[in-house]
Amino acid sequence: MRAFIIRPFGKRTAGGFELDFDKVESDLIEPALEGLGAQGRTTGEILEAGNIRMDMFQELLVADVVIADITMNNPNAFYELGIRHALQEKRTFLIRAKLPAPKVESVEEYKQKTKEHEVPFDLKTDRYMEYAPEKPEDSVAKLTQGLRESFATERQDSPVFLSLPDLKPQKREGFIPVPLGFGEAVQRAEKEKDARGLTLLGLEAEGFRWESSGFRVVGRALLLIKEYGAAKNAWESLYKLDNFDYEANISLGNIYQRLKDLTGSDQALNRALRSATERKQLAEIHGQLGRNKKDLWTREWGKAEPAEQARVALQSPLLRDAYDQYLVAYRQDLNSYYPGINALGLAIMIVELAARYPDDWIGQFVDEDAAALELKEIRRSKEQTANALQLRFAYVDKPEASSEEDKNDPWLMGSAGDLSLLTGTNAKRAIFFYKKAATEAPFILDAARKQLLLFAALGVSGANVKEALASFGPGAADVPKERIERLILFTGHRVDGAKREKPRFPAAMEGAARDAIRVAVAAERSVTAGAIFGVAGGANGGDILFLEVCDELGIPTEMMLALPEGPFMEKSVAADDPMWEKRFYTQLGKHPNTPVLAKSEELPQWLQGKKGYDVWQRNNLWLLSEALCRSPENLTLIALWDGGTGDGPGGTENMVNLARDRGAKVIHLNTKTLFGLP
Numbered sequence: 001m002r003a004f005i006i007r008p009f010g011k012r013t014a015g016g017f018e019l020d021f022d023k024v025e026s027d028l029i030e031p032a033l034e035g036l037g038a039q040g041r042t043t044g045e046i047l048e049a050g051n052i053r054m055d056m057f058q059e060l061l062v063a064d065v066v067i068a069d070i071t072m073n074n075p076n077a078f079y080e081l082g083i084r085h086a087l088q089e090k091r092t093f094l095i096r097a098k099l100p101a102p103k104v105e106s107v108e109e110y111k112q113k114t115k116e117h118e119v120p121f122d123l124k125t126d127r128y129m130e131y132a133p134e135k136p137e138d139s140v141a142k143l144t145q146g147l148r149e150s151f152a153t154e155r156q157d158s159p160v161f162l163s164l165p166d167l168k169p170q171k172r173e174g175f176i177p178v179p180l181g182f183g184e185a186v187q188r189a190e191k192e193k194d195a196r197g198l199t200l201l202g203l204e205a206e207g208f209r210w211e212s213s214g215f216r217v218v219g220r221a222l223l224l225i226k227e228y229g230a231a232k233n234a235w236e237s238l239y240k241l242d243n244f245d246y247e248a249n250i251s252l253g254n255i256y257q258r259l260k261d262l263t264g265s266d267q268a269l270n271r272a273l274r275s276a277t278e279r280k281q282l283a284e285i286h287g288q289l290g291r292n293k294k295d296l297w298t299r300e301w302g303k304a305e306p307a308e309q310a311r312v313a314l315q316s317p318l319l320r321d322a323y324d325q326y327l328v329a330y331r332q333d334l335n336s337y338y339p340g341i342n343a344l345g346l347a348i349m350i351v352e353l354a355a356r357y358p359d360d361w362i363g364q365f366v367d368e369d370a371a372a373l374e375l376k377e378i379r380r381s382k383e384q385t386a387n388a389l390q391l392r393f394a395y396v397d398k399p400e401a402s403s404e405e406d407k408n409d410p411w412l413m414g415s416a417g418d419l420s421l422l423t424g425t426n427a428k429r430a431i432f433f434y435k436k437a438a439t440e441a442p443f444i445l446d447a448a449r450k451q452l453l454l455f456a457a458l459g460v461s462g463a464n465v466k467e468a469l470a471s472f473g474p475g476a477a478d479v480p481k482e483r484i485e486r487l488i489l490f491t492g493h494r495v496d497g498a499k500r501e502k503p504r505f506p507a508a509m510e511g512a513a514r515d516a517i518r519v520a521v522a523a524e525r526s527v528t529a530g531a532i533f534g535v536a537g538g539a540n541g542g543d544i545l546f547l548e549v550c551d552e553l554g555i556p557t558e559m560m561l562a563l564p565e566g567p568f569m570e571k572s573v574a575a576d577d578p579m580w581e582k583r584f585y586t587q588l589g590k591h592p593n594t595p596v597l598a599k600s601e602e603l604p605q606w607l608q609g610k611k612g613y614d615v616w617q618r619n620n621l622w623l624l625s626e627a628l629c630r631s632p633e634n635l636t637l638i639a640l641w642d643g644g645t646g647d648g649p650g651g652t653e654n655m656v657n658l659a660r661d662r663g664a665k666v667i668h669l670n671t672k673t674l675f676g677l678p
Contacts, residue, residue, distance in 0.1 A: 094128035229631030287339035290325030413437035485530030492542025492640030562619035
């Protein structure tokens with residue numbers, strides 16, 4: 001979350017009183033923003049950046065909240081406030097010092113003394129929070145609560161947007177793109193299908209001026225490589241910045257559906273409806289809502305005995321609910337063929353199943369006439385939809401007559417196969433389209449197969465479906481990725497060297513450390529019914545002990561190195577006891593594809609401006625990325641830690657804080673207690 005502060009600088013006099021605006025920021029505004037976890041402050045932070053006006057404009061555009069102190073009639077402050085009101089519709093919070101009435105002897109003297117801090121006419125109707133200038137710290141709780149309430153509502157506070165209801169707020173991404181190096185890193189990770197690397201980039205984008213753009217490009221890349229659990233983290237980060245960001249919500253609607261959370265999917269899609277402005281967007285939303293209904297319907301009849309599945313499928317109200325949603329979606333935009341194909345398929349199912357089980361169909365209506373009328377309407381819509389889709393796909397097999405959008409659409413050819421199968425007298429032309437689609441995008445055959453298997457299970461369009469399925473061959477088994485119920489992430493101290501003044505992990509305490517780690521890991525395994533997995537670095541001491549304990553307990557692990565083998569050995573493995581090097585190589589042999597974060601300790605150029613950040617902090621975030629990518633039901637961090645601040649950035653304390661921020665269960669193995677240290 002980014003904040004920006006508009007205020008006068010230094011000490012100013014108003015109404016005979018001296019105000020210290022630097023003190024107001026340090027004692028009132030800073031604590032309130034820290035309580036919300038907000039980053040970014042005033043233009044004072046960017047005086048050395050070159051063009052301060054450009055930086056200021058960007059901050060006013062991208063800030064999630066702007067606090068404006070309007071105590072003084074300061075031209076710069078009101079100029080910045082006007083820009084903010086013109087760029088963003090909400091979350092501009094006004095504050096003002098509550099000054100006592102000045103002691104004066106005449107009306108003219110009163111007017112003169114109050115002129116400098118009188119609220120301008122254009123802002124007199126706006127709400128603002130008052131604070132006591134002599135003790136601004138007394139209003140911290142009030143300001144914090146006010147800011148929380150601002151984030152909890154979507155109420156507009158910009159007088160510009162309130163006066164011009166058709167005006168749209170500016171999109172941040174169009175003005176502040178991601179840095180070149182960041183964009184190239186995303187492209188590389190996407191090409192290599194490196195979900196862990198993409199997740200790390202998404203986490204590192206947080207706090208930058210361009211963070212929303214970073215979350216978006218990472219989220220898109222993770223969706224492209226079908227890493228839905230990891231994509232969830234990126235899009236949820238963007239959602240937290242703007243609850244009604246259309247792309248974030250439509251993406252989360254898709255992701256939650258893939259992760260079997262249909263309630264979360266429906267909620268995200270309904271949020272997307274509130275920000276949709278185009279018919280194409282409405283078609284996409286209603287199409288996904290239809291898919292959720294169809295999923296629920298499929299689950300419902302899928303639980304029945306095979307002989308009863310078709311009857312149960314017809315009896316379910318979800319069948320017509322899904323059909324209605326798809327039809328609404330298609331009528332929003334006739335170019336959006338996905339909901340049209342699905343509406344056509346469900347209409348064919350309803351018509352065929354109603355003819356097969358007439359009593360079950362009639363039983364859903366007040367009488368036979370109502371049932372017949374509804375079926376007649378579904379038949380009519382089926383014919384209309386089929387005709388419209390045939391026009392849409394008329395030139396799909398003639399590239400020279402197709403639009404550029406159609407030429408770049410991998411799903412178009414497969415959907416033409418679906419249409420041919422549903423409307424043709426034989427499956428030959430459908431098979432032609434399916435095979436042509438597979439030459440460009442093999443995954444489309446899997447999607448087509450699943451749809452055809454659904455038809456086959458219900459006995460709909462029998463001969464065509466059987467012929468098409470037979471042409472696909474056996475196909476690859478649909479084996480879902482193993483779901484990890486618990487992931488154990490480890491962090492801990494290395495063994496003390498002989499020159500260490502304050503002990504944390506004396507070499508003689510190795511046995512006690514091993515026993516404590518073993519007890520903690522065994523306890524986590526005992527409360528875990530499903531798959532369990534361990535992740536750690538490869539440093540001497542805690543990391544290697546954890547990996548060895550997991551080996552003994554039969555728990556699979558991933559070892560991850562911050563640097564290549566040689567530099568890592570020098571920085572994190574070499575110790576007074578040379579056996580640690582041997583044990584490191586033993587683990588390296590058990591993890592032949594050990595990932596390495598970076599070639600050297602130097603950060604990428606786009607990261608070098610991040611204050612207090614180094615490769616070891618980055619390594620902690622990278623380890624956490626591995627955990628988030630695997631989407632465990634439960635995340636546990638075991639920390640072999642003395643509870644103190646580390647020797648430098650990226651230590652155990654940093655990892656503990658990162659894990660806690662992500663809701664992990666933290667098991668603190670306190671080395672002071674375990675080893676009897678002072």
